[in-house]
Amino acid sequence: MTDMDIFEKQAFGKKLGIGHRAAVLVIDFQVGFTSDAKFGGYNINDAIANTVDLLAAAREVNMPVAHVRFIAQQGGFDIGPFGEKVPNLRELTADNPDSAFVTTVAPIAGEYVAEKRHASAFFGTTLSSWIISNNVDTLFIAGCTTSGCVRAAAVDASAYGLRPMVVADCVGDRAQGPHEFALWDLSQKYADIMSLAEVKQYMQTLEMAVAA
Amino acid sequence: MTDMDIFEKQAFGKKLGIGHRAAVLVIDFQVGFTSDAKFGGYNINDAIANTVDLLAAAREVNMPVAHVRFIAQQGGFDIGPFGEKVPNLRELTADNPDSAFVTTVAPIAGEYVAEKRHASAFFGTTLSSWIISNNVDTLFIAGCTTSGCVRAAAVDASAYGLRPMVVADCVGDRAQGPHEFALWDLSQKYADIMSLAEVKQYMQTLEMAVAA
Amino acid sequence: MTDMDIFEKQAFGKKLGIGHRAAVLVIDFQVGFTSDAKFGGYNINDAIANTVDLLAAAREVNMPVAHVRFIAQQGGFDIGPFGEKVPNLRELTADNPDSAFVTTVAPIAGEYVAEKRHASAFFGTTLSSWIISNNVDTLFIAGCTTSGCVRAAAVDASAYGLRPMVVADCVGDRAQGPHEFALWDLSQKYADIMSLAEVKQYMQTLEMAVAA
Amino acid sequence: MTDMDIFEKQAFGKKLGIGHRAAVLVIDFQVGFTSDAKFGGYNINDAIANTVDLLAAAREVNMPVAHVRFIAQQGGFDIGPFGEKVPNLRELTADNPDSAFVTTVAPIAGEYVAEKRHASAFFGTTLSSWIISNNVDTLFIAGCTTSGCVRAAAVDASAYGLRPMVVADCVGDRAQGPHEFALWDLSQKYADIMSLAEVKQYMQTLEMAVAA
Numbered sequence: 001m002t003d004m005d006i007f008e009k010q011a012f013g014k015k016l017g018i019g020h021r022a023a024v025l026v027i028d029f030q031v032g033f034t035s036d037a038k039f040g041g042y043n044i045n046d047a048i049a050n051t052v053d054l055l056a057a058a059r060e061v062n063m064p065v066a067h068v069r070f071i072a073q074q075g076g077f078d079i080g081p082f083g084e085k086v087p088n089l090r091e092l093t094a095d096n097p098d099s100a101f102v103t104t105v106a107p108i109a110g111e112y113v114a115e116k117r118h119a120s121a122f123f124g125t126t127l128s129s130w131i132i133s134n135n136v137d138t139l140f141i142a143g144c145t146t147s148g149c150v151r152a153a154a155v156d157a158s159a160y161g162l163r164p165m166v167v168a169d170c171v172g173d174r175a176q177g178p179h180e181f182a183l184w185d186l187s188q189k190y191a192d193i194m195s196l197a198e199v200k201q202y203m204q205t206l207e208m209a210v211a212a
Numbered sequence: 213m214t215d216m217d218i219f220e221k222q223a224f225g226k227k228l229g230i231g232h233r234a235a236v237l238v239i240d241f242q243v244g245f246t247s248d249a250k251f252g253g254y255n256i257n258d259a260i261a262n263t264v265d266l267l268a269a270a271r272e273v274n275m276p277v278a279h280v281r282f283i284a285q286q287g288g289f290d291i292g293p294f295g296e297k298v299p300n301l302r303e304l305t306a307d308n309p310d311s312a313f314v315t316t317v318a319p320i321a322g323e324y325v326a327e328k329r330h331a332s333a334f335f336g337t338t339l340s341s342w343i344i345s346n347n348v349d350t351l352f353i354a355g356c357t358t359s360g361c362v363r364a365a366a367v368d369a370s371a372y373g374l375r376p377m378v379v380a381d382c383v384g385d386r387a388q389g390p391h392e393f394a395l396w397d398l399s400q401k402y403a404d405i406m407s408l409a410e411v412k413q414y415m416q417t418l419e420m421a422v423a424a
Numbered sequence: 425m426t427d428m429d430i431f432e433k434q435a436f437g438k439k440l441g442i443g444h445r446a447a448v449l450v451i452d453f454q455v456g457f458t459s460d461a462k463f464g465g466y467n468i469n470d471a472i473a474n475t476v477d478l479l480a481a482a483r484e485v486n487m488p489v490a491h492v493r494f495i496a497q498q499g500g501f502d503i504g505p506f507g508e509k510v511p512n513l514r515e516l517t518a519d520n521p522d523s524a525f526v527t528t529v530a531p532i533a534g535e536y537v538a539e540k541r542h543a544s545a546f547f548g549t550t551l552s553s554w555i556i557s558n559n560v561d562t563l564f565i566a567g568c569t570t571s572g573c574v575r576a577a578a579v580d581a582s583a584y585g586l587r588p589m590v591v592a593d594c595v596g597d598r599a600q601g602p603h604e605f606a607l608w609d610l611s612q613k614y615a616d617i618m619s620l621a622e623v624k625q626y627m628q629t630l631e632m633a634v635a636a
Numbered sequence: 637m638t639d640m641d642i643f644e645k646q647a648f649g650k651k652l653g654i655g656h657r658a659a660v661l662v663i664d665f666q667v668g669f670t671s672d673a674k675f676g677g678y679n680i681n682d683a684i685a686n687t688v689d690l691l692a693a694a695r696e697v698n699m700p701v702a703h704v705r706f707i708a709q710q711g712g713f714d715i716g717p718f719g720e721k722v723p724n725l726r727e728l729t730a731d732n733p734d735s736a737f738v739t740t741v742a743p744i745a746g747e748y749v750a751e752k753r754h755a756s757a758f759f760g761t762t763l764s765s766w767i768i769s770n771n772v773d774t775l776f777i778a779g780c781t782t783s784g785c786v787r788a789a790a791v792d793a794s795a796y797g798l799r800p801m802v803v804a805d806c807v808g809d810r811a812q813g814p815h816e817f818a819l820w821d822l823s824q825k826y827a828d829i830m831s832l833a834e835v836k837q838y839m840q841t842l843e844m845a846v847a848a
Contacts (some may be wrong), residue, residue, distance in 0.1 A: 003387035006253050009383040010386070012298050020559055041218050069836055078762070079322070080769035084228050085401060112714055115751075117762045118371035126583075126714070126753045126760035128552060133443055133585030133716035135559050148401060152367055159330035159550075161292040161557030174222070175215035181393050189297060189331070189360060232771055290550070291537055292557035325500055327539075329550045338502070338541045338548035338795075340764060345504035345797030347656055347771050371762075373769030427811035430677050434810070436722050465642050504797040509825060510648050539783060542795035543825070571814070573823060579788055583754035585716040598646070599639035605817050613721060 004094035013188040016163045018202060019137035023064040025157075026051060027121055027143025027150055029105045032091075032098030039088070039098075040174060044144045047172030049106045050196050051142045057203045059108075064134050066112040070149070071099055079117045092141050104144075119152035128160050134184040136161040140199055141191075147178035154191045164191035167199050191202050225400040228375045230414060233348035235276040237369075238263060239333055239355025239362055241317045242281050244303075244310030251300070251310075252386060256356045258385030259373075262408050263317045269415045271320070276346050278324040280333040282361070283311055291329045331364035340372050350375040352411055354382035355402075357359045358424050359390035366403045376403035379411050437612040442626060443561035447488040449581075450475060451545055451567025451574055453529045454493050454513075456522030461510070463522075464598060468568045471596030472619050475529045475566045478594050481627045483532070489556050490546040495523055496572075497579035503532045503541045517633035529566075543576035546628040552584050562587040564623055565615075578615045588615035591623050642836040647792040649824040650811045651662050652799045655773035658802060659700040661793075662687060663757055663786055664736075665741045668727075668734030675724070675734075676810060680780045684810030686832050689742045695744075700770050702748040704757040707735055715753045735823050743777075755788035764796050776835055777827075778806035783814035790827045800827035803835050826830025 008014060028049075029048050031107040052132055058065055076083040076090025083090045092099045094115075107113045114125040139157050141164055143150050150171045157164040166186055173179035187193045241260050244250040286300025287297040295302045304311045306327075319325045323419055326337040333339055343351075347356060351369050353376055355362050362383045369376040385391035399405045403405055431437060453472050456462040465557035470568075500507040500514025507514045516523045518539075531537045538549040545551055558571055565580050565588055567574050574595045581588040590610055611617045643649060665684050668674040693699055712719040712726025719726045728735045730751075743749045750761040757763055767775075775793050777800055779786050786807045793800040802822055823829045826838035 003389040009248075010298075011300055012249060014299060015298055016293050016296050020730065036218060038345060039222060073749065074745065077746065079767060080765055081228050081370050081375050082402070085226055085370070085403075086222075086224050087226060088223055109710065110713065114760075118765070119367055120371060123368070123371045124760065124762035124765065126585075127314075128556070128717055129583060129585035129754070129760065130714055131585070132552070132556060132561060135561050137556060137559050147397060155331055155364055155367075156335070157333075157403050157551060158293050159296070159332060159335045161550075161553035161555070163293050174218050177215040178393075180396060181390075185359060185390060190294070261832075285537065286533065289534065290554060292553055321498065322501065323495065330553070334551035336538075336553065338550065338797075341504055341542070341548065341795060341797035342502060342766070343797070344764070344768060344773060347770050347773050349768060371765060373765035373767070426746040430672060433672075434675060434722075435724055438723060439720055440717050440720050460642060460645075505652050505794050505799050506826070508652050509650055509794070509827075510646075511650060512647055543791055544795060547792070547795045553811050571821060576791055579791075580759070582717050582721070583756060583759045589719050595743055598642050602817075602821060603641040605814075609783060609814060613785060614718070617719075 016192045021164045022135040022138035024058045024140045026067045029102045031100050044172035049197045050169040057200045061203050061206045068114045071115040119149045120156045121153040122156040140165050144169045144172045146173040147182035151182045158190040165194050166191045169196040216329045217325035228404045229373045234350035235348040235354045236270045238279045243312050254359045257383035262381040269412045273418045279319045280326045283327040332368045333365040334368040352377045356384045358383045358385040361393035363394045370402040377406050378403045432530045442614045443587045446562035447560040448482045450491045453526045455524050468596035474521045474593040485627050485629045492538045495539040500599045543573045544580045545577040546580040564589045568596045570595045570597040571606035575606045582614040582628045589618050593620040652828045655799045656673045658774035660694045660770040660776045665734050665738045678809035679737045686805040690736045693836045697842045704741045707751040755785045758787040758792040778803050780808045781808040782807045783818035787818045795824040801830050803826045807834035
């Protein structure tokens with residue numbers, strides 16, 4: 001029996017489907033994650049390029065959009081053990097150019113923006129509040145890294161009662177193995193994995209519904 | 213460059229070390245996780261057997277101990293999308309024998325006990341409050357599954373400012389691949405991985421310190 | 425200038441209004457709160473009687489309903505400083521008849537139920553998850569005490585992005601002064617105060633909308 | 637029987653006492669709260685003046701210090717119903733001079749700083765994480781307003797297992813009635829009320845302990 005067999009035998013990995021109202025969440029597309037000398041690598045830059053499309057489609061149908069990024073205080077004492085485990089994270093202070101949102105996928109007026117000090121986009125932010133006040137029950141998730149902050153957000157999204165849709169073309173990791181394992185693992189327990197094409201098609205149906 | 217190379221190049225995976233005051237957290241050692249026909253498999257039963265030792269050592273030195281288990285309401289509507297993704301979880305109601313703590317590692321009087329409805333031991337529980345009122349800054353983590361609820365607890369523990377020490381011999385998964393990947397991934401970003409022998413040795417130094 | 429004048433001058437206390445989808449939250453109507461020898465007093469029993477009506481009206485229109493109650497572990501060590509401040513709370517263990525839901529306003533099948541160890545219905549529960557998975561953005565709040573757990577839930581509801589509607593006839597306190605001050609204070613900063621008649625009228629409009 | 641009698645009869649209002657390790661929390665001492673034309677009034681400016689002393693004493697003994705302030709995004713859509721209830725809060729954006737920390741009690745290097753969008757200093761911040769990673773179990777609370785954000789922080793601090801010590805001389809409100817009621821109510825259920833003199837005396841005992 002392979003690893004996958006036991007998940008299938010125990011009926012893991014059923015499909016969630018999209019709920020009544022969706023939003024887009026973009027995670028940690030910061031300058032420092034575009035370079036493999038810093039926090040980047042593998043397919044993160046591809047994910048950023050694809051997220052330009054995702055954001056354009058979402059904004060076209062007035063879908064709510066949220067952005068989070070990682071910021072530590074000077075010295076990084078505020079991120080606790082996370083900074084001991086990954087010391088370079090302490091460098092991502094507000095005034096470090098590596099902390100800035102990548103321009104092509106940066107927030108525009110009216111979009112929710114939060115700074116976080118840990119992996120999950122929900123931890124120590126008011127993301128869940130913005131979600132509730134917008135009646136959102138489904139999240140299209142883009143960002144990096146797939147096995148780190150994207151995964152943490154998807155797990156928390158499920159815990160908060162949301163339907164996490166990880167947009168496969170719009171999430172990236174610094175290494176291939178973790179990227180692929182995370183997508184498989186998320187699909188078994190917490191999230192649906194969708195292609196960018198599928199998400200854009202869904203958004204077009206919303207647009208037609210509005211136009212009708 | 214292998215996957216591991218880039219994590220090393222970016223200085224991931226530094227050692228946390230144990231803090232000033234530790235507690236033990238035991239996750240989801242419930243009857244249903246002892247059988248591969250339900251939620252179990254691979255090395256979960258070994259992890260339970262080893263946790264008998266871990267708990268004995270912790271209780272010997274009066275280290276605080278917390279236990280969490282997964283419980284859904286009748287019908288499972290309360291666990292939301294988690295129950296749509298993994299329908300069998302809806303069966304783990306309070307009156308289902310599969311939901312009971314495994315006897316050999318069950319809570320005793322004075323130990324913190326919480327029921328949870330999602331992966332993380334912190335989500336929707338007062339675990340962080342019990343941790344603060346006990347001045348705890350370090351968690352020795354046992355339980356299952358390594359890639360699921362143990363991982364979620366370790367990620368949240370790090371976010372809450374704790375030093376998560378995953379006790380390798382005391383965590384188990386339904387499949388080997390997810391178990392091993394989760395240990396490696398946790399060690400890179402959020403937690404130290406310790407053997408049961410190392411943890412017991414640390415506990416003995418506490419006992420000697422008290423006796424001295 | 426009176427106390428009220430400065431709140432008016434600074435434009436506090438605007439009306440929220442009901443959002444797109446409402447639920448009912450019933451807080452701490454437990455046997456021990458029906459007696460002024462335990463945790464009760466003043467108008468709590470009146471609030472319970474009125475909540476019978478509120479629940480009937482809500483169930484008639486299939487409005488989602490949530491119930492929370494306070495439960496401590498044996499010895500009460502798990503509630504931390506709250507038990508040092510109010511020692512009698514430590515007595516409200518699961519097997520104490522005073523901890524039981526008052527029969528006339530007890531949960532029925534399909535309604536969300538959570539146990540809490542602190543004042544707020546949101547703290548250490550999955551109430552916010554149930555709210556999100558039901559697309560709820562408005563809460564009709566009943567329960568006790570107005571100045572304690574009702575207030576804490578209303579403040580947290582606002583923080584979570586919800587529109588808290590405190591049902592004046594359905595909330596009670598052990599003393600009149602705290603009851604009245606809490607209603608005024610909540611109305612200034614966090615919540616609308618509605619009468620039971622107004623809430624029932626709103627529910628009837630929903631019923632007609634469904635019937636139409 | 638007066639209101640106070642029933643609280644005494646039910647044994648509310650016992651003393652918590654200081655725990656093993658304390659920190660100072662300063663809440664919302666922002667320029668806009670110094671003027672009764674904006675968010676200020678009554679005794680807030682006195683509280684700020686007294687907090688200068690509190691901070692000096694805390695820094696003398698290297699006690700950890702945290703500061704929080706309220707910030708909304710442009711347009712205030714991100715604060716949800718809170719901004720509908722109190723519209724002026726939407727003006728407190730990051731670039732509004734009224735949002736700035738009052739200079740005399742502003743953070744210095746190494747002190748924890750967080751921005752919040754709701755009443756409680758804990759909600760949507762990582763304050764609890766900083767508390768855990770510093771082994772803190774007691775909070776000396778200064779700030780404004782007593783009946784609003786100070787109260788919310790004290791209630792949440794209790795829920796998080798902390799011992800909240802509200803420093804009476806260092807908290808202020810825009811009106812006298814809410815200030816006084818909040819102090820009484822907090823003292824009954826969640827917090828101890830201490831004078832600045834008492835807190836400074838405690839800090840001096842720490843200093844002597846270090847010197848000894």
